[in-house]
Amino acid sequence: MTKKIETEEKIEKCPVETALDILAGKWKILILWYLRRETLRFSELQRMLPKVTQKMLVQKLRELEKDGIIHREVYPIVPPKVEYSLTEYGETLKPILKQMYLWGEIHKKKLNKKF
Amino acid sequence: MTKKIETEEKIEKCPVETALDILAGKWKILILWYLRRETLRFSELQRMLPKVTQKMLVQKLRELEKDGIIHREVYPIVPPKVEYSLTEYGETLKPILKQMYLWGEIHKKKLNKKF
DNA sequence: CTGGATCCAAAAAGATACTG
């Protein structure tokens, strides 16, 4: 193996960076926001995020699934039905989402003045 | 009072998106984290963010300055000295930073298990 | 309906060298 963990904790990451590892990427936070309290089908997410291309949406959902943040439930029916929801682990991100919402809510007007 | 919505409603952005407009980009949140309670020189930020290239650091600092989040103070001396600090507006982002820190702190170990 | 695969363009990020 090419694993080099000799000086393991040498590069201790800032916790903020840890969170960013999960949340970085252009659409992830918004996806999680819409999933914060309801299970949604792929097509529903698409409608809620009209500016995200199908390819990107698929890609980001896969990444979130891989990180254990969301759950992907496939119903073996025709036509296909796939539902996405937050996992228990994903739920723990809600306070971050909430703070971003609160900030955006308060500062929306200030932003609008600039554009 | 008049509830103006109607035509503007469809352009109305989700507040989370508003926050993301400011914070998106790979390094902004981390930059703000390190500036959360101290004024830092450019070189100090560079040392704290060794993985960010100089170009990106300059670029993101400029964007944050343009958005009114941070203040850039230039001292006309030799050698040059430039200090960055949060503006009052930037201070309002602290709850978001804090939540990301808290989440990262708690889930760092879970993440480490995967890498 | 929920994608996967491919091709191409544009934007963001990274690496490196240089400067007042």
Next chain:
DNA sequence: CAGTATCTTTTTGGATCCAG
């Protein structure tokens, strides 16, 4: 010290076409 300038690489976006 605090950046620019230039070039290369990676990521993202968009447009199809295809399949179970």
